[in-house]
Amino acid sequence: MTNSRERTGAPNSDELLRLIVESATDFAIFSMDLQGNVTSWNKGAERLLGYREEDMIGRSAEVVFTPEDRAAGVPARERAEAAYKGRADDERWHLRSDGSRFWGSGIVMPLADGSGFVKIFRDRTERRAAQERRRESEALFRLLATNVPQLVFRTKGDGGRTWGSPQWIVYTGLSLQDSLGFGWLEAVHPEDREATTAAWRSAQGVGEYYVEHRIRRVPDGSYRWHQTRAKPVPETSGEGDWVGTSTDVHEMRGMQERQRILLAELQHRTRNLLAVIRSIARDTMRMSASLEVFSTEFSGRLGALGRVQGLLARSDGAAICLREIVETELHAHGGGELMGNVDINGPVAMLPAASAQTFTLAIHELATNALKHGALGQASGKLNVTWRIEHLNGAPHLVLDWHESGVAMPPARSVRPGYGTELISAALPYQMGAETELTFGPTGVHCRITTALEREGAQDE
Amino acid sequence: MSDGRGTLAGQRILVVEDEFLIAADLARSLKGLGAAVIGPVGSVRAALALLEKEAAIDAAVLDINLTREKVYPVAQALQLRQVPFVFATGYEQWVIPREYETVPRCEKPVDLRALISLLSL
Structure with a gap:
């Protein structure tokens, strides 16, 4: 109470209480006798519970409890607890006159003169629902998190x-x-x-x-x-x-980086291949007497290059089976019907990917020439492609022989050193460190290619 | 380039390229313009051996990826000798290490005119 009020004269405490009880319309305040019959019923109670004061006076306050609570004896227990402890918390669902429910939150206290109890509470349905929602969302967050x-x-x-x-x-x-x-x-x-x-x-x-x-x-x-x-x-x-x-995102970053490198490698290989094709085109042009010859020769070489790209793609940068290269090229030069006079024989041998392209082109030239002037083009001709693995200077070497026989050789003058000769005598030594011999014998061509199997780099000078 | 027959007359140019067909093609083209080609060679070791042997080198064309190794030791040796060179490569610029980022890059297949202008020959 303020000083000014004391000077003007404070209202007596009964008056004060009446003012508070009447103005506290957010609070339902009612009193009961010891049996729980209503003895007073404020405006807040009228508003909150829907019963008018004159209807409630003398009537049991149990109507504001839910049927479940009434059956469980909650109203009497609440009064007993209040009498025993001096107060009882009142946090539960309550019932309005229209049957709707609300969450009431308040207390029950015994009256000082022992004549009954007063119950003060308010509607906390919204707050409770908000708390409930918060609890649920918190639980959901924890579960998720x-x-x-x-x-x-x-x-x-x-x-x-x-x-x-x-x-x-x-x-x-x-x-x-x-x-x-x-x-x-x-x-x-x-x-x-x-x-x-x-x-x-x-x-x-x-x-x-x-x-x-x-x-x-x-x-x-x-x-x-x-x-x-x-x-x-x-x-x-x-x-x-x-x-x-x-x-x-460690794996993802790794994959992105690998993909970038893979793309760079692909770009590098493609551009190298284009440079190789240009080189083959220029060489073929230089050695062709006519556009017809160029067209045939270039198409053939491009075909061989294409076939070895297929093998390289399947091996994914690893070594390539020698037999596969030889068979692929010979099949391309006449298919199965030629195989009767062709004998391919040798152990499993793997060629480094870096050598495969040049090696294939060399085999392609040998096969093309054999078809034109040699064992693959003559009924009496016979072609043996054989290889073995020998240890030279302590390192495994591949020794491959391309041996044609039974061939009626053209006059020596017409056998000019051509593209195949250059590939065998210059490209194979440069590219795969091979030693090569190419001889035009009386009954056919003989070519021997010797190369270290472990060696995968280009030849040192 | 029929009019460029003597463009590179007297120039001694080192070629490092592991792919024979590309190396031979480039060497032939350079010779066609009057250059003396040193090499070609396809490995770092062979290239460094040539550098040791050859006193006069005017320029160099280096492939970056030499099968199992990169050409950078050769590039370093050339920089030390202040010999101008270009990378002839299928690689993009970002693959090239920072210390060689100022080295001119010639994309494969190499355009000879571009190569000559990059080497300022």
Whole structure:
């Protein structure tokens, strides 16, 4: 009470009480006798419960309880508790005169003179529903936050952490306590910490946090790339509550990098192949007497190049089976019907991918010539392609013989050194360090190619 | 380039390229313009051996990927000798290490006119 009121004369306490009870329309206030029959009923009670004072006086207050509570004896128990303890909390569903329910929250107290009780309570349905919703959403958040593969955290808008999900604790080995505030930075790669904190400085302005950084994982202590994002929770006030996740993107980054390198390799191979094709075109042009000859020869060489690309693509950069190259080329020069006078024989031998292209072109030239002037073009001709693996100077070497026989050789003058000769005598030594011999015997061509099998680089001078 | 027959007369040009057909083609083209070709060779070791042997080299054309190795030791040796050179490669610029980012890059298949202008010959 203020001083001014005392000077003007305070109302007596009965008057004061009456004023309070009548004006507190948000509160239902009623009194009962010891049996629970209503003895007074304020405006708030009329408003909240829907019964008028004159209808309730002398009537049992049990009507405001739900049938379940009435059956369970709650009204009497409430009065007993109030009498015994001096007050009883009253938090339960209540019933209005129209049968609708509301969540009443208040207390029951015994009257000082022992003549009964007073019950004061108000409608807290909305608040209770809000609390319920909050509890549910909180539970849902926890369920989600603790079961997604991401590391989830709650933080202040400045990056100071208030919570970390179990995944974070398990992944980083940092306890919740050690992660709070800025303790979590300990798990971030030292080189990435500056970027990590800088991103928090700009996050509040943008309304979003985003950074890619490395986070250390136990037990191996390796750092893995993560994408960390956070956003403020809507409808929070003040400095606000943010929720964020860190997602492991290590594999993805690795794959992106591998894809970039793969594309660069593809580009490199394609451009090299174009340069090879141009070289073949120019050489063929130089050695062709007419456009018809050029067309036939160039198409043939392009075909061989195409076939070996197929083998290379299937081997994916690894070594290629020698027999496969030889058979593929011979089949391309006449197919199965020629195979009667062709004998291919040798153990499994693998050619380095880097040599396969030139080697195939050389075999292609031998086969083309054999079809034109040699064993593949004459009924009496016979072609033996045989190879063995020999140890020369302690290293395994492939020794391949291309041996034609039974051939009526054209006059020596008409056998001019051509593209095939250049490939065999110059390209194979350069490309695969091979030693080659090419002889035009009286009954057919003989070519021997000797090359170290382990050697995969170009020839040294 | 029928009018360029003597463009490279007297120039001694090193060619490092592991693919025979490309190396032979480039060497033939350079010779056609009057150059003396050193090499071609297809490995770092062979290229460094040539550098040791040859006192006078005016320029070089280097393929980057030599089967199992990269040509960079040769590039370094050429930089030390202040010999101008270009990379003739199928690689994009980003693949090339930063210390060689100023080296002119000639895309394969090499355009001879572009090559000559990049070497300022």
